[in-house]
Amino acid sequence: xxxxxxxxxxxxxxxxxxxxxxxxxxxxxxxxxxxxxxxxxxxxxxxxxxxxxxxxxxxxxxxxxxxxxxxxxxxxxxxxxxxxxxxxxxxxxxxxxxxxxxxxxxxxxxxxxxxxxxxxxxxxxxxxxxxxxxxxxxxxxxxxxxxxxxxxxxxxxxxxxxxxxxxxxxxxxxxxxxxxxxxxxxxxxxxxxxxxxxxxxxxxxxxxxxxxxxxxxxxxxxxxxxxxxxxxxxxxxxxxxxxxxxxxxxxxxxxxxxxxxxxxxxxxxxxxxxxxxxxxxxxxxxxxxxxxxxxxxxxxxxxxxxxxxxxxxxxxxxxxxxxxxxxxxxxxxxxxxxxxxxxxxxxxxxxxxxxxxxxxxxxxxxxxxxxxxxxxxxxxxxxxxxxxxxxxxxx
Numbered sequence: 001x002x003x004x005x006x007x008x009x010x011x012x013x014x015x016x017x018x019x020x021x022x023x024x025x026x027x028x029x030x031x032x033x034x035x036x037x038x039x040x041x042x043x044x045x046x047x048x049x050x051x052x053x054x055x056x057x058x059x060x061x062x063x064x065x066x067x068x069x070x071x072x073x074x075x076x077x078x079x080x081x082x083x084x085x086x087x088x089x090x091x092x093x094x095x096x097x098x099x100x101x102x103x104x105x106x107x108x109x110x111x112x113x114x115x116x117x118x119x120x121x122x123x124x125x126x127x128x129x130x131x132x133x134x135x136x137x138x139x140x141x142x143x144x145x146x147x148x149x150x151x152x153x154x155x156x157x158x159x160x161x162x163x164x165x166x167x168x169x170x171x172x173x174x175x176x177x178x179x180x181x182x183x184x185x186x187x188x189x190x191x192x193x194x195x196x197x198x199x200x201x202x203x204x205x206x207x208x209x210x211x212x213x214x215x216x217x218x219x220x221x222x223x224x225x226x227x228x229x230x231x232x233x234x235x236x237x238x239x240x241x242x243x244x245x246x247x248x249x250x251x252x253x254x255x256x257x258x259x260x261x262x263x264x265x266x267x268x269x270x271x272x273x274x275x276x277x278x279x280x281x282x283x284x285x286x287x288x289x290x291x292x293x294x295x296x297x298x299x300x301x302x303x304x305x306x307x308x309x310x311x312x313x314x315x316x317x318x319x320x321x322x323x324x325x326x327x328x329x330x331x332x333x334x335x336x337x338x339x340x341x342x343x344x345x346x347x348x349x350x351x352x353x354x355x356x357x358x359x360x361x362x363x364x365x366x367x368x369x370x371x372x373x374x375x376x377x378x379x380x381x382x383x384x385x386x387x388x389x390x391x392x393x394x395x
Contacts, residue, residue, distance in 0.1 A: 002057075004100035007049045011056060015047055018059050022083030044183055045080065045395070048104070050097035058084040058093040060101060063395050064108060066179040068171065069356060070387065072298040073179060077111035077288070080395040098124050099315055102288050109296040110352070112176070112285040114394060124315045126284035127349030129176055129358055130389040131261025136276040139225070139255050142246030143239055143268045150205040152244055155212070160185035163202065163212045163231075170211075170231035174260075175357055175387035176285075188393070189214055189229060198228060203240055211237040213244065223252040229392065230257070239268060260390040283391045286352045290319050294334040297355055301330040303382045310342035311351055319348055327383055343376040354380065357387025 007015045045063040049056045063078030079101055084093050105111055115121045118128060155163065160182060171177025180189065191197055196216075203211035211232040218224050225248055232238035245255050259265055261279055266272040287293035290311050306326045313319035324337045344361075346354070350369040353359040361380035364370035372380065 001053060002096055003051045003054075004048065004097060004104070005051070007047045007056070007059070011049060012047070014056050015049060015059050018056060018083050018085050019081050021085065023081075044187060045078065047081075048097075048101065050093055050100065052088075052091075052093070057088045057091070058082070058097040060097060061395075062101065062104070065393070067110075067391075068177045068179075069175055070298045070300070074110070074296060074298070075108045076176070076178075076285075077105040077108040078393075078395045079111055079113040082113070095124065095315070102286075102316055105288050107292065107296075108288060109293040110285055110287055110356070112283050112391060114283045115281075118281045118284065121284050122349060124286075125313055125348040125352075126286040127353045127358075128281050128283070129285045129353075129356065129391050130282045132280050132282040133259050133261050133263065133265070134278045134280060135255075135257045135259065135265055136278075137255045137257065137269065138274055139246045139249035139252060141270050141274045142242045142255065143270060144243040144246065150203055150210065150240060152201050152203055155200050155202045157186045157190040159202070160190070162209050163189075163200075166202075166209050166212055166233060167231045169233045173388055175389040176391040178391070178393045180393070184393075188395075192216065192228075201244065203232075203237060203244070205237065210234070211241045213241050215245075217252065222254065224254055224256055225252040226256040227258070242268065258392075260388065285356060285358075285391075286348060287355065289316075290321070290323055290348070290351070291334045291336065293352075293355060294323070294325050295332050297332070299327045299330050299332055299383055300385065303330075304328050305379045305383050307376060307379050307383065308337060308340050308343045309351070310345040311348055312346075313348040316348075325383075344370065344372040344380065346370040354384045356389055357384060358389045360384075360386050 045061040048060050048062055050058040059081060060079055061081040063080060065076045065078055066073045067076040102111060112129065113121065113126065164180065190200055198214050198216055200214050202209045213227060214229040215225055215227045230241060232241055263277065269275055304327065308322060308324045310322045311319060321336050322338050322340050322342050323334050324340060326333045346369060350364050354361060354364060361370060361372065361377040365372060365377060
């Protein structure tokens with residue numbers, strides 16, 4: 001018999017063993033001595049197990065975030081550390097655990113994850129939130145800052161509140177930007193997973209923090225500086241941060257920097273042809289319950305529309321239905337209408353992307369992920385305008 005629930009203290013060692021083998025294969029499948037499998041701290045999320053006759057068959061961690069969507073804050077779940085030991089794979093355990101996870105999130109309208117394989121999670125209704133452009137740049141090619149005033153100084157975790165102000169300002173125009181908790185700042189920004197401290201510098205302009213950069217340095221045959229997080233109040237501060245990274249040219253051979261999936265960084269590089277840019281799929285998201293999600297998300301204030309949508313969900317059977325969405329004064333009311341004729345047909349992944357503004361109705365229709373008349377697509381465009389989506393938090 002299968003059961004999905006938080007793991008007990010007794011099961012914690014087995015949970016950590018499964019997680020370690022899934023993400024650090026070289027360490028082997030056996031438990032380590034002296035608790036070396038554990039990070040030694042209480043979790044930032046909740047550890048869950050999918051059990052078969054009392055034994056852990058699959059595991060995951062649930063997080064809950066506050067995230068931006070069209071200028072408002074909504075709840076979003078996070079699903080991390082999804083793992084199954086090799087002896088329990090291809091038994092349907094992950095599918096069962098994902099289904100129970102979605103149901104367990106309750107009133108949370110969206111759940112995001114970072115996939116090991118986009119195709120794997122797509123079959124369960126997740127869809128990409130955004131693409132990521134990874135730039136590899138010689139430090140001497142980064143632009144120098146043009147601001148005459150300001151200074152950089154290293155900061156420690158106790159200054160997280162001041163960096164939070166910069167982070168919130170930098171993410172104001174980014175959908176799925178997360179409002180980080182104190183513990184998230186301390187344990188996921190200032191520290192890598194485990195005890196390793198990252199390098200964190202703040203850019204102070206006229207007595208106020210205007211930017212920050214978080215990075216690691218690795219040295220093999222060549223020295224790499226990898227930017228983990230970067231935030232700036234405005235473009236001028238962003239250029240100054242790039243200049244600060246460039247000033248490491250005597251110490252490192254290249255800078256690695258992830259940005260939203262576009263080529264905008266080329267606009268400020270001294271010699272763009274000297275940089276390498278790799279476009280890659282990013283995290284994924286799916287809604288939990290169609291009615292709940294369509295009523296929880298904000299809509300443009302000046303739009304009054306009605307649309308009937310047929311949704312297909314490969315994981316949560318009760319989501320596969322026809323719904324009527326009525327939006328007035330920025331609020332949505334959604335009801336199941338199984339006998340109604342649908343204006344729009346799409347699956348839950350496409351609806352999730354439409355909902356957060358990751359893809360427009362026309363873009364989804366072009367690739368066959370949405371079927372609707374021109375009039376219905378225009379209504380969807382007014383209800384779900386495209387957004388600049390960038391989920392940068394890794395979990």
